[in-house]
Structure formats: structure tokens, C-alpha cells
Amino acid sequence: MTPETITGPEDLRGLPPDELRSLAAGIRRFLVDRVSRTGGHLGPNLGVVELTLALHRVFASPRDRILWDTGHQAYVHKIVTGRAGGFGGLRQPGGLSGYPSREESEHDLIENSHASTALSIADGLARARRIAGDRDGGAVVAVVGDGALTGGVAWEALNNIGGDPDADVVVVLNDNGRSYAPTVGGLARHLAELRAGSAGASIFEELGLAYIGPVDGHDIPALEQALREARAMGGPVVVHAVTVKGAGYVLAENDDLDRFHAVRPMASGTGPAQETWTDVFGAELARLGGERSDLVAITAAMLEPTGLSAFAAAHPDRTLDVGIAEQHAAASAAGLALGGLHPVVAVYATFLNRAFDQLMMDVALHRLPVTFVLDRAGITGDDGPSHNGMWDLSILRVVPGLRVAAPRDGRRLRELLAEAVDVDDGPTAVRFPKGAVAADVAAVRSHGAVDVLRESTAPGGDAALIVAAGAMAGPCMEAAELLEARGVASTVVDPRWVAPLDPALAELAAAHATVTVVEDNGEAGGVGDAVAALLREAGVRVPVTALAVPQRFIGHGKRPRILEDCGLTGPRIAAAVESAAPLTALTTSGGRT
Ligand SMILES: Cc1ncc(C[n+]2csc(CCOP(=O)(O)OP(=O)(O)O)c2C)c(N)n1
Numbered sequence: 001m002t003p004e005t006i007t008g009p010e011d012l013r014g015l016p017p018d019e020l021r022s023l024a025a026g027i028r029r030f031l032v033d034r035v036s037r038t039g040g041h042l043g044p045n046l047g048v049v050e051l052t053l054a055l056h057r058v059f060a061s062p063r064d065r066i067l068w069d070t071g072h073q074a075y076v077h078k079i080v081t082g083r084a085g086g087f088g089g090l091r092q093p094g095g096l097s098g099y100p101s102r103e104e105s106e107h108d109l110i111e112n113s114h115a116s117t118a119l120s121i122a123d124g125l126a127r128a129r130r131i132a133g134d135r136d137g138g139a140v141v142a143v144v145g146d147g148a149l150t151g152g153v154a155w156e157a158l159n160n161i162g163g164d165p166d167a168d169v170v171v172v173l174n175d176n177g178r179s180y181a182p183t184v185g186g187l188a189r190h191l192a193e194l195r196a197g198s199a200g201a202s203i204f205e206e207l208g209l210a211y212i213g214p215v216d217g218h219d220i221p222a223l224e225q226a227l228r229e230a231r232a233m234g235g236p237v238v239v240h241a242v243t244v245k246g247a248g249y250v251l252a253e254n255d256d257l258d259r260f261h262a263v264r265p266m267a268s269g270t271g272p273a274q275e276t277w278t279d280v281f282g283a284e285l286a287r288l289g290g291e292r293s294d295l296v297a298i299t300a301a302m303l304e305p306t307g308l309s310a311f312a313a314a315h316p317d318r319t320l321d322v323g324i325a326e327q328h329a330a331a332s333a334a335g336l337a338l339g340g341l342h343p344v345v346a347v348y349a350t351f352l353n354r355a356f357d358q359l360m361m362d363v364a365l366h367r368l369p370v371t372f373v374l375d376r377a378g379i380t381g382d383d384g385p386s387h388n389g390m391w392d393l394s395i396l397r398v399v400p401g402l403r404v405a406a407p408r409d410g411r412r413l414r415e416l417l418a419e420a421v422d423v424d425d426g427p428t429a430v431r432f433p434k435g436a437v438a439a440d441v442a443a444v445r446s447h448g449a450v451d452v453l454r455e456s457t458a459p460g461g462d463a464a465l466i467v468a469a470g471a472m473a474g475p476c477m478e479a480a481e482l483l484e485a486r487g488v489a490s491t492v493v494d495p496r497w498v499a500p501l502d503p504a505l506a507e508l509a510a511a512h513a514t515v516t517v518v519e520d521n522g523e524a525g526g527v528g529d530a531v532a533a534l535l536r537e538a539g540v541r542v543p544v545t546a547l548a549v550p551q552r553f554i555g556h557g558k559r560p561r562i563l564e565d566c567g568l569t570g571p572r573i574a575a576a577v578e579s580a581a582p583l584t585a586l587t588t589s590g591g592r593t
Pocket residue numbers: 044047070072073113114115144145146147148149174176178179180245261300301302324326351354
């Protein structure tokens with residue numbers, strides 16, 4: 001049997017051990033071949049080949065439910081459930097998602113790629129089956145990584161699951177000792193003791209769950225025996241599988257950085273690496289850290305992906321990795337600020353959602369000087385709907401006293417980061433997108449705190465005002481060029497601080513015929529809404545059009561294509577501005593017609 005010939009889990013059931021081992025080897029070769037072409041989570045999936053085969057031999061999906069926490073390690077699950085043929089289009093528009101997908105298969109139930117919630121969902125699902133009297137509804141199995149287990153909500157679930165002897169949940173802990181880097185904290189130490197057999201009772205047993213393990217996560221017969229035992233038990237049980245991230249691929253196994261956690265397409269490796277927004281942030285924070293001994297950097301298990309490596313190398317005693325624990329990152333930042341320091345919490349924009357209450361009530365309520373740096377703001381693309389950073393401007397605008405900066409290029413990122421960490425009477429946030437940093441766009445002048453990037457030549461109020469939020473400045477400048485070629489005058493401005501907005505923006509709007517706000521946040525409650533509110537309060541009656549990310553879950557794809565589909569490219573912006581309202585067209589001499 002080969003990956004390509006598997007039509008469903010039932011194909012695995014009769015395989016003898018030698019054929020299983022041969023299939024596992026074939027799956028590994030398949031993963032390396034396909035994922036190195038498309039990019040994706042190679043290391044995590046190499047680590048769960050045998051575990052996934054054993055799971056699907058002992059449990060009968062979809063009647064037995066197998067839930068994947070975070071879901072980035074579900075490629076083998078997809079192969080086993082008949083989707084090997086789709087891996088040529090992994091994470092491509094219209095192709096296989098890099099995470100479980102309800103649309104793709106009846107074997108996929110949950111799609112959220114935010115870590116640590118699968119145990120809660122499993123608890124709920126198991127209870128639903130009990131309440132419905134659905135006793136033969138099959139088992140509920142949740143596969144959770146050691147990294148995901150450092151997330152607080154996982155312990156809320158374990159507290160509930162362990163507190164109920166009838167909780168029919170099988171927790172499969174996929175313990176490879178790492179998130180990207182080695183997993184941190186007391187839990188990591190305890191799991192190491194369990195792996196070494198030097199712990200007393202496991203924390204799981206202390207909470208009321210049975211514990212089976214440690215089990216070699218690459219020994220299929222041993223795994224199957226443990227899973228069958230767990231299945232027969234009924235009630236809450238943890239199977240502790242010990243795996244190797246990147247197993248079977250020596251380059252991944254030996255990769256000290258992150259065991260090939262998420263690899264780029266091999267072809268993209270050619271040519272000089274482009275400087276990214278993350279690079280600019282990381283270098284500037286390391287520099288600021290040399291000037292400011294009160295700066296402390298906090299990561300939620302993503303030190304390198306969020307650009308903190310340079311700061312950590314230079315200031316190891318002021319760098320904290322809290323695990324996949326954004327809530328703790330924000331609340332402990334409040335404590336650090338109360339202790340006189342200025343924490344910089346670096347997370348991907350979408351993961352800040354997890355820490356919204358701590359930001360609001362532990363940081364902002366106390367008006368504490370904490371800076372949240374939000375990488376991957378806007379469209380990220382490959383990782384699907386739960387990774388796009390399209391929520392932050394909407395949720396941050398409602399936080400009293402929080403100031404939000406959206407740099408348009410590398411120079412402004414350095415400037416705004418320095419301004420943010422200088423704010424000492426409340427929290428700040430700086431947000432920027434994934435990928436290569438935008439080319440610098442100089443201002444021709446400033447109007448209050450607003451940078452004017454391009455000034456209309458139309459006299460007296462007939463031109464369009466384009467308000468570019470952050471990295472949308474580049475496409476907006478392109479749009480202005482296109483508009484000028486079509487005889488339509490426009491002015492492009494960048495507020496730099498998008499919350500709260502400088503009232504000077506209303507003065508600029510009053511001198512124009514229309515206002516078009518362009519942002520890579522969701523349309524609900526974004527900068528467009530903020531500008532409209534500002535003009536209302538200022539009594540400026542100029543029509544406002546908001547160009548933003550549609551307020552819906554946007555499927556996986558490639559960033560440029562998604563931005564085009566959202567209407568956030570130069571030509572699309574120009575078309576929107578032109579149709580926003582009848583404008584007096586410029587004569588070739590710049591006069592009015
Ligand atoms: C709330 C949240 N924060 C951060 C991430 C980014 N992230 C994706 S996978 C990962 C590491 C997961 O480690 P683990 O659960 O041990 O799985 P492994 O990759 O080791 O199989 C992280 C931090 C996320 N998906 N969700």
C-alpha cells in the first residue's frame with residue numbers, strides 16, 4: 001500500500017506490521033516530496049506518521065471522532081482519509097487546506113488553528129453525546145501537542161474532564177518536547193520527568209484522568225495497545241505518546257531552530273532573501289533594547305517567527321518565552337509594567353484575540369506602558385481563515401487609552417516602534433503585515449500627525465482624499481498614479497497612528513470631494529469606521545468609502561491574490577475611488593473642467 005492508494009482508514013485495518021512499517025516509510029517520502037514543493041508544516045507531520053496510523057486503526061473515524069489541536073499536524077490524517085491526491089495543491093488557492101477542513105472530509109470536524117482548544121471541544125462533544133443518550137456514539141479523541149498544552153484553555157478543559165469520571169474523552173498527548181523551540185515551563189519539566197520515568201504520579205492523574213504512558217510514538221504496536229487500553233477504559237484518560245518532531249528526515253531531526261516546523265516552498269529558496277517587516281522590527285527592537293534597559297520582550301512560543309532572536313541574543317535576561325500562552329503574556333506584561341519596566345509583547349495579530357481581556361482589563365484599565373507588536377496583521381493567506389490578521393484594528397479601537405500605529409514602510413516601523421515604547425501612560429500597539437517590507441514612501445509634508453504622501457493639484461476641494469492605513473500606502477500611491485493618468489486628482493495621506501485618529505485628518509477631508517479609506521483589517525470597526533466617525537463628530541460632510549477585508553472567514557490562498565480579490569490593490573483602489581463620487585476631472589493643465 002502507498003499513500004496514493006489509500007482510500008480511507010478502513011484500508012489500514014488489515015495491514016500486517018511489515019506493511020505498516022513500509023507504508024509509514026512511504027508516507028514520509030511522500031510528505032518530504034510534496035511539502036518541500038508547496039511549503040507547509042513538514043516537521044510536525046513527520047512526527048505523527050505512526051501515531052496517526054495507530055489512531056485510525058484503533059478508532060473508527062468518523063463515528064469515533066479524532067480532533068486535532070491546532071491542526072497543522074493533520075497531513076497524515078488527510079492521507080489516511082483518502083486525500084493524498086490533493087497534496088500537489090496543498091495550501092494553494094482551491095487546493096487542500098493545510099489544516100482540517102469540514103468541506104474536504106467527513107473525517108474533519110474542527111478547523112481552528114489557534115492552539116489549545118481541542119480538549120474543550122472534545123469535552124463538549126462527549127457531554128453532548130451523553131446528554132443525548134448517544135452511548136454508542138463512538139469515542140471522542142483529542143490529539144494535543146506538548147506546546148498546545150502550555151495554553152491555559154487546555155487546563156480549563158483538563159480540569160473539567162478530570163473532574164467528571166464519566167467524561168468519555170481520550171486525550172492523546174503528542175509530546176515531541178517542542179513548539180517551534182523546546183517547550184518551556186514547569187509542564188515541560190514534568191513531561192520530561194514522565195518520559196524519563198522519574199516522576200511520581202502524573203499531573204493528569206492528580207486531576208482525575210487515567211494516564212497511559214510514556215509510549216514510544218513511533219512504535220505502532222505499542223501505540224495500538226495503549227490506544228486500545230484507553231478506548232476500553234471509558235472515562236477520561238491521557239495517552240502520552242513520545243514522538244520526534246521531523247522524525248525520519250535527518251535534516252529536520254537535526255534542525256535546531258524549529259525541526260522544520262513550517263517550511264517554505266523549496267523553489268522560493270532561490271535568490272537573495274528579501275528583508276521582511278519582521279526583520280526590520282527585530283533589528284530595531286534589539287537596538288532600542290541597548291538604549292533602554294527597561295525594555296523586556298515577551299513571546300508566546302514564537303521567538304524566532306516574531307523576530308525576537310536578535311533581542312534575545314543581545315538581552316537574554318530581558319527576553320521571556322511564556323509558551324503558547326498569550327493571555328499570560330499580556331497579564332504578566334501588566335505585572336512587568338507595574339514593576340517599572342516597559343514590556344514589548346510580540347505576537348501574530350490573529351493570536352492577540354486570545355489575550356483581549358488581559359489587554360483590556362489588566363493592561364489598559366491600569367493605563368500601563370505595554371507595547372503589543374502585531375506581526376502578520378492583514379492577510380496572511382497560506383494558513384487559512386484563523387490566521388488572517390483582520391481583527392486587531394476592530395478590537396483594539398474599543399480599548400480606552402490604547403494607541404495603535406500602522407507603519408507604511410520600514411522607516412516608519414522603526415519610527416513608530418520608538419514612539420510606542422516612549423509612551424508611558426498607557427498601552428500601545430504596532431501592527432504590520434507578513435512578508436517583504438514595503439519600500440519607503442516619503443511624506444511631502446505633515447498635517448498634524450498625518451503624513452501627506454501625495455497632494456492633489458486640483459484647486460478647491462474637487463479631489464479625492466485617499467487615507468492609507470499602514471502597508472496599504474503602497475497600493476494607494478499606485479492608485480493615485482492611475483487616477484492621475486485618467487485625469488482624476490487625488491491626495492494620499494497616512495495617519496501613522498490609526499487609533500485614536502488625529503482630528504487634523506478631518507481638516508484634510510473637508511478640503512476634498514470624497515474620502516476613501518484603505519485598510520487590510522476587516523471592514524467592521526476598522527479604520528474606515530473610525531474616519532467616518534471622526535468626520536461626523538467634526539461636522540465634515542464628505543462621503544466616506546471604506547475599502548477593507550470583507551468581514552467573513554477567508555479561505556487559504558496566496559496573499560497577492562486574496563488582496564486582489566478583496567479589492568486592495570492599486571488598480572482596484574483606483575476604480576473604487578473613481579466611482580466613489582462624481583469628481584471634477586482635472587484638465588491636462590491641472591485646472592477644472
Ligand atoms: C493561540 C496560538 N498561538 C500560537 C500559534 C502558533 N503555533 C502554531 S503551531 C505552534 C507550536 C505547536 O507546538 P505543539 O502543540 O507542541 O505541536 P507540534 O508542532 O510540536 O506538533 C505554534 C506556537 C497558534 N497556532 N495558536
